[in-house]
Amino acid sequence: MFAFAMKRILQAVIVMLIISLIGFAIKHNFGDPVRDLVGQRVTPAERAEIREKLGLNDPFMVQYVRFLGAAVQGDLGQSYFFKRPASEVIIRKAPATLELVFCASLIIVLLSVPLGIYSAIRPKTLFSRFIMGGSIVGVSIPVFLTAILLIYIFSVELNWLPSFGRGKTVMLFGWWDTGLLTVDGLLHLIMPSIALSSIMLPLFIRLIRSEMMEVLESEYVKYAWAKGLKPRRVWWVHAFKNTLLPVITVGGVQLGIMVAFTILTETVFQWQGMGSMFIESVERSDTSLMVAYLVFVGFVFVLVNTMVDIIYGLVNPTVRVAGRK
Amino acid sequence: MEPLIQIKNLRVDFALRSGTVRALRDVTLTINKGERLGIVGESGAGKSVLGFSIINLISKPGRITGGQIIFKGEDIAKYSLEKMRTIRGDRISMIFQDPMMTLNPVLTIGTQMKETIHAHRNVSNREAEAICLEKLRKVYIPSPERRLTQYPHEFSGGMRQRIVIAISLLTSPSLIIADEPTTALDVTIQAEIMDLLLELCETENMGLILITHDLAVVSEVTQRIAVLYAGKVVEIGPTRQIIDTPQHPYTQGLIKALPQMAGGKRRLNQIPGMMPSLRDMPSGCPFQPRCTERIDKCIHEIPLLTPVEGGGQVACFVRQGGM
Numbered sequence: 029m030f031a032f033a034m035k036r037i038l039q040a041v042i043v044m045l046i047i048s049l050i051g052f053a054i055k056h057n058f059g060d061p062v063r064d065l066v067g068q069r070v071t072p073a074e075r076a077e078i079r080e081k082l083g084l085n086d087p088f089m090v091q092y093v094r095f096l097g098a099a100v101q102g103d104l105g106q107s108y109f110f111k112r113p114a115s116e117v118i119i120r121k122a123p124a125t126l127e128l129v130f131c132a133s134l135i136i137v138l139l140s141v142p143l144g145i146y147s148a149i150r151p152k153t154l155f156s157r158f159i160m161g162g163s164i165v166g167v168s169i170p171v172f173l174t175a176i177l178l179i180y181i182f183s184v185e186l187n188w189l190p191s192f193g194r195g196k197t198v199m200l201f202g203w204w205d206t207g208l209l210t211v212d213g214l215l216h217l218i219m220p221s222i223a224l225s226s227i228m229l230p231l232f233i234r235l236i237r238s239e240m241m242e243v244l245e246s247e248y249v250k251y252a253w254a255k256g257l258k259p260r261r262v263w264w265v266h267a268f269k270n271t272l273l274p275v276i277t278v279g280g281v282q283l284g285i286m287v288a289f290t291i292l293t294e295t296v297f298q299w300q301g302m303g304s305m306f307i308e309s310v311e312r313s314d315t316s317l318m319v320a321y322l323v324f325v326g327f328v329f330v331l332v333n334t335m336v337d338i339i340y341g342l343v344n345p346t347v348r349v350a351g352r353k
Numbered sequence: 354m355e356p357l358i359q360i361k362n363l364r365v366d367f368a369l370r371s372g373t374v375r376a377l378r379d380v381t382l383t384i385n386k387g388e389r390l391g392i393v394g395e396s397g398a399g400k401s402v403l404g405f406s407i408i409n410l411i412s413k414p415g416r417i418t419g420g421q422i423i424f425k426g427e428d429i430a431k432y433s434l435e436k437m438r439t440i441r442g443d444r445i446s447m448i449f450q451d452p453m454m455t456l457n458p459v460l461t462i463g464t465q466m467k468e469t470i471h472a473h474r475n476v477s478n479r480e481a482e483a484i485c486l487e488k489l490r491k492v493y494i495p496s497p498e499r500r501l502t503q504y505p506h507e508f509s510g511g512m513r514q515r516i517v518i519a520i521s522l523l524t525s526p527s528l529i530i531a532d533e534p535t536t537a538l539d540v541t542i543q544a545e546i547m548d549l550l551l552e553l554c555e556t557e558n559m560g561l562i563l564i565t566h567d568l569a570v571v572s573e574v575t576q577r578i579a580v581l582y583a584g585k586v587v588e589i590g591p592t593r594q595i596i597d598t599p600q601h602p603y604t605q606g607l608i609k610a611l612p613q614m615a616g617g618k619r620r621l622n623q624i625p626g627m628m629p630s631l632r633d634m635p636s637g638c639p640f641q642p643r644c645t646e647r648i649d650k651c652i653h654e655i656p657l658l659t660p661v662e663g664g665g666q667v668a669c670f671v672r673q674g675g676m
């Protein structure tokens with residue numbers, strides 16, 4: 029298991045290096061660090077001097093290594109607009125996005141597991157057909173349309189739920205601004221989380237269903253029936269555990285992709301997270317902040333996937349032994 | 354001899370989109386207490402379907418559409434799922450063909466053994482464990498205590514089949530149905546597993562239905578043999594009689610296909626022609642299109658099993674005197 033974990037972590041590091049290289053290439057080609065520092069009204073001579081001082085005339089690789097060294101220490105450059113370190117800006121915006129992703133994932137897990145399994149065990153019932161039909165419709169509606177529909181129904185027409193912002197938040201540990209601890213904050217979370225989960229939820233239901241159906245056809249499940257086990261035991265212990273393995277792998281990737289989907293959701297709901305920050309930074313040509321966002325999201329993505337792989341290793345006994353050797 | 358299970362006119366159909374496959378057609382046979390019965394026949398004859406239909410575990414869309422399976426005076430073919438569950442793995446155990454696929458890869462051997470006991474007996478975890486260890490010793494698994502915490506992939510094929518056999522012993526069943534239990538194994542350990550099965554059936558006084566392609570194996574292990582052809586029993590009788598003086602032309606073909614019984618382990622498909630499709634059967638005797646002794650009656654009427662000399666039964670007009 030240890031060797032297995034080490035291998036995965038090494039892979040993660042390599043992926044991070046590639047992401048940072050891409051990020052740096054963007055910054056190198058499109059960004060203007062001098063402007064970021066001093067603004068437009070500086071003479072060309074002064075600019076050249078600053079460029080030299082900042083090492084901007086050094087070869088690409090030298091600058092990249094410098095960028096990497098700084099990034100490892102949490103320094104992702106200076107945001108031109110906020111006049112503050114980019115990493116600081118991101119850390120302040122991150123909780124909003126992460127809470128949104130967390131709630132959306134919670135919705136996905138809590139709904140897709142029972143629905144997927146039910147429709148695998150009883151594929152012919154009306155409810156299963158409804159779930160399957162609904163999931164096709166669900167996948168094909170774009171996130172922003174779902175969001176607008178939700179706002180129209182629950183905010184405009186019924187006036188039940190707030191349509192924008194995070195509502196009342198509470199500061200935790202001095203830096204984590206959470207909306208999970210107030211009723212108002214939770215109410216604000218409902219619609220954005222549903223909108224964000226709307227794409228992945230149908231995919232997960234279908235994935236769990238198809239995996240589960242395949243497992244239910246397997247010899248070991250047939251054998252479990254032949255042993256006279258109770259249906260619950262066959263479904264939840266024998267079949268579900270094996271269904272979980274491929275679902276974990278795919279789930280990890282999807283979770284990462286969801287972070288990217290937050291850009292849309294946050295924009296529609298004016299959610300003050302990293303996603304809307306990224307859109308703003310693009311509009312303001314705030315290259316440092318853009319790149320910092322990419323690197324940070326890449327980092328979260330890799331982190332989640334590595335953790336998922338390690339969890340997979342814990343669930344799957346075959347991997348455990350492979351690691352032991 | 355006291356009958357353990359009486360199968361009467363059993364029919365199993367697979368309703369497929371392309372038509373109904375009649376996998377078993379009026380199968381009638383009896384297995385007595387403690388008796389070892391072999392079921393032979395070529396691929397697709399319905400051997401596995403017959404084995405699984407006894408515990409009503411035919412894969413979809415297969416269904417018992419007629420007949421009875423009498424066990425302890427009750428027709429278990431009509432049992433509800435929950436009632437059937439109390440028989441499966443308790444009174445009647447199964448051994449599957451491929452031990453690599455039978456055990457659940459993510460559960461330990463101990464879990465997979467104990468759950469079987471808990472499904473049928475009200476015992477503590479400790480008592481269940483004691484039963485597991487006892488049965489693992491019976492199948493000669495060394496240091497069974499350690500084995501309980503291991504996963505299937507930590508065992509070889511032969512060891513896994515021993516574990517499956519141990520699982521089938523857990524509830525001291527009165528019948529074991531073994532569907533080609535050694536086919537998937539290495540040739541060198543096939544005999545070992547077969548001997549073990551035979552030994553356990555004798556010491557525990559369990560009945561055995563042994564489904565196999567291998568006439569050499571059935572002749573060593575079983576007391577009676579039923580020959581299945583296209584979903585019908587065409588001949589049944591004492592093992593020696595079937596091997597030495599087969600009556601039905603199909604059985605004769607099977608025996609002839611074995612060069613010498615001693616070393617012969619050939620597959621049973623060397624009779625000219627093919628088994629008819631179960632979707633549209635020929636009229637009359639299912640074997641008549643391939644039969645060299647066919648008479649007119651064979652094409653028009655379906656022969657029934659009729660007793661012959663020596664205690665067997667055969668479904669063949671020619672052997673019944675041609676009338």
Ligand SMILES: Nc1ncnc2c1ncn2[C@@H]1O[C@H](COP(=O)(O)OP(=O)(O)OP(=O)(O)O)[C@@H](O)[C@H]1O
Binds near residue numbers: 369398399402
């Ligand atoms: N799942 C299924 N779907 C459709 N038809 C099936 C299914 N399982 C079995 N059958 C039909 O039942 C017939 C008997 O199958 P069965 O598996 O009992 O054969 P067998 O005698 O065990 O053959 P083998 O020696 O290859 O194991 C097959 O010819 C097939 O037409």
Ligand SMILES: [Mg+2]
Binds near residue numbers: 402532
């Ligand atoms: Mg078979």
